[in-house]
Amino acid sequence: MSSIITTKNLIKVYKVGTERVIALNNINLSIEDGEVCCILGTSGSGKSTLLNMLAGLEKPTRGQILIGGTDIVKLNEKKITEFRRKYIGFVFQSYNLMPDLTALENVAMPLTFRGVRKSKRMKMAQQMLMMVGLGKRGKHKPTQMSGGQQQRVGIARAFVARPKIVFADEPTGNLDTRTTLEVMWLMVQMSRMYHQTLVLVTHDQEIAEYADRIITLVDGKIIKDERNPNPKGRDFPITQEMLRSGMEGVSDMIVASAAAAAQAELQATNGLGTQPSDIETGEDIAVGTSPGADLHSSETVPSNETETESKELKI
Ligand SMILES: Nc1ncnc2c1ncn2[C@@H]1O[C@H](COP(=O)(O)OP(=O)(O)OP(=O)(O)O)[C@@H](O)[C@H]1O
Numbered sequence: 001m002s003s004i005i006t007t008k009n010l011i012k013v014y015k016v017g018t019e020r021v022i023a024l025n026n027i028n029l030s031i032e033d034g035e036v037c038c039i040l041g042t043s044g045s046g047k048s049t050l051l052n053m054l055a056g057l058e059k060p061t062r063g064q065i066l067i068g069g070t071d072i073v074k075l076n077e078k079k080i081t082e083f084r085r086k087y088i089g090f091v092f093q094s095y096n097l098m099p100d101l102t103a104l105e106n107v108a109m110p111l112t113f114r115g116v117r118k119s120k121r122m123k124m125a126q127q128m129l130m131m132v133g134l135g136k137r138g139k140h141k142p143t144q145m146s147g148g149q150q151q152r153v154g155i156a157r158a159f160v161a162r163p164k165i166v167f168a169d170e171p172t173g174n175l176d177t178r179t180t181l182e183v184m185w186l187m188v189q190m191s192r193m194y195h196q197t198l199v200l201v202t203h204d205q206e207i208a209e210y211a212d213r214i215i216t217l218v219d220g221k222i223i224k225d226e227r228n229p230n231p232k233g234r235d236f237p238i239t240q241e242m243l244r245s246g247m248e249g250v251s252d253m254i255v256a257s258a259a260a261a262a263q264a265e266l267q268a269t270n271g272l273g274t275q276p277s278d279i280e281t282g283e284d285i286a287v288g289t290s291p292g293a294d295l296h297s298s299e300t301v302p303s304n305e306t307e308t309e310s311k312e313l314k315i
């Protein structure tokens with residue numbers, strides 16, 4: 001594996017009146033391409049600050065952030081926006097869906113920025129919605145969905161354009177235990193299936209255990225950086241080979257597996273695993289389609305863009 005994100009001597013100081021808050025204190029880290037990496041820490045430890053820097057949403061006070069060889073700190077506002085649209089997906093704690101758009105339109109949004117034509121965008125968005133078990137909710141606006149459903153729309157939106165990196169800041173912070181497990185499972189599987197790098201922020205050790213690697217922050221400093229030999233949700237029955245072969249009902253299997261994984265985990269921990277799942281399975285999925293195969297194809301983004309991506313991003 002090669003490194004996709006590297007930070008060098010990253011420092012962020014906020015000035016509030018005469019006071020200075022050192023939110024990040026000399027962060028040096030390197031995240032591998034395809035890694036599921038968790039940044040763990042208590043409130044105020046600098047997790048969101050770090051994630052926002054890595055995603056190009058905020059500039060550091062000092063230091064470098066190399067993403068695929070590009071120092072994003074040096075990019076101007078226009079370039080960084082283009083960079084984000086091309087390579088980065090983001091899952092927010094509070095979902096951040098556009099309230100006036102339907103679930104389908106929200107998921108299709110990143111594809112608009114990539115210049116994918118409308119009929120293709122809608123088809124891809126629908127397939128993503130099916131992958132997260134919301135095939136029948138395409139016409140719903142955010143207020144017409146539960147928190148867990150809205151977050152699954154958020155996940156579908158973050159992954160639809162197959163960005164190289166997906167960042168997620170406390171993605172399950174507003175969800176109940178069962179929905180948390182389903183959402184985590186889906187997110188981790190999506191990134192593993194398509195070899196996307198996932199950088200996840202949480203204060204919760206149990207959530208962190210879905211990751212291959214756990215980086216612990218205290219007062220803006222990395223105090224621990226450890227491999228997780230046995231990440232949760234690793235056993236996944238659906239391989240890329242199955243997707244490529246055009247297997248029918250892949251999305252059905254994904255959502256059913258997410259629900260089953262959540263059920264098993266709840267039963268194992270506190271015996272609460274008997275509630276009905278929030279994830280819809282079975283009849284929700286249009287049988288006869290092959291969403292995975294389509295998502296996997298080079299048509300997911302215009303093919304010339306895919307080529308540019310590998311040339312520009314030295315990974
Ligand atoms: N815009 C800002 N202006 C001033 N100080 C800030 C700003 N943003 C964050 N901070 C400070 O930087 C430190 C790190 O904040 P950050 O939001 O990164 O923490 P966090 O680990 O994400 O916490 P939480 O788990 O509560 O979200 C805190 O002390 C916070 O008060």
Ligand SMILES: [Mg+2]
Pocket residue numbers: 047048049
């Ligand atoms: Mg935060």
